[in-house]
Amino acid sequence: MEISAINQQVQQESIFLQDLKREISKVIVGQEALLEKMLVALLADGHVLIEGVPGLAKTLAVKTLAQAIHGNFNRIQFTPDLLPADITGTLIFSPKEGSFFPKRGPVFANFVLADEINRSPAKVQSALLEAMQERQVTIGDQTYPLPAPFMVLATQNPVEQEGTYPLPEAQVDRFMLKVLVSYPTKEEEKQILERMSSHQKIEINTNVTPEMILKARGVVDHIYVDEKIKNYIVNLVFATREPKQFGLEKLASFIAYGASPRATIFLTQAAKAYAFLNGRGYVTPEDIKAIGLDVLRHRVLLSYEAEAENISSDQIVKQIFDAVDVP
DSSP states (O other): OOHHHHHHHHHHHTHHHHHHHHHHHHHOOSOHHHHHHHHHHHHTTOOEEEEOOTTSSHHHHHHHHHHHTTOOEEEEEOOTTOOTHHHHEEEEEETTTTEEEEEEOTTOSSEEEEETGGGSOHHHHGGGHHHHHHSEEEETTEEEEOOSSOEEEEEEOOTTSTTOOOOOHHHHHHOSEEEEOOOOOHHHHHHHHHHHSSOOOOOOOOOOOHHHHHHHHHHHHTOBOOHHHHHHHHHHHHHHHOGGGGTOHHHHTTEEEOOOHHHHHHHHHHHHHHHHHTTOSBOOHHHHHHHHHHHHTTTSEEOHHHHHTTOOHHHHHHHHHHHSOOO
């Protein structure tokens, strides 16, 4: 397909996103970056890890997105005593029938909010792995497909807080994006006060359906990625593994492990979705830069030396973006 034809198709198919953003912003004040990244992950068929202190409307943002798309929404509150079966479901014995039947867990929904995912031990967090990767769940000896679209949005409080468990690397790598949520500005805080201090329910009216999201994903798949852009993506990911090759000798001692090939795939898919969000049928280096930090920040594992010097993965990723040549 010609780029001009893709461009035209993207412009037609992405109109509904303006309606979606407008309706969500009736409820959510500020947090444009969080909303944008959630839409990118939704269009790219990925999952999002949202980190921020309590009270920043992380849960409300996810719930509002699900409501606006008319998708099924389930919230799982992660606690230290949660069991894997509480998420995926289990087999229940029926004395009347004399046999077991499956009881599906809350993971069977279009949008699953894993609230405070780092409040549960790794065994429970890992119950989501099969669902996130294969879009299916095994209960007993039967495998059940999950509804489409299926998206996990996990919130976590910063790890320094009491009673939290760090997420296993394999789990973290399944999240396409890790978004950091910060405090609102003074003006936004006043708007929040005016909008949320009464108990009046804010109505959301959209015509967006899960089917429209699936159709948009088909268009996102066809968005053009130039050879130079592909090389740029590969160079960025390689710079996290071999920083010396890119003149970043200092960083070598700060990185324990670089990003996996999943980062290359996710960075490409997320950049395509970001281009779609901006009504374009091709990916530019600006798209990669806009989404790159959220794709890479949780995939660069720091060494003890970096932690001792208080160097964050965000700082490392930003240095990599500065060092790698832009096409």
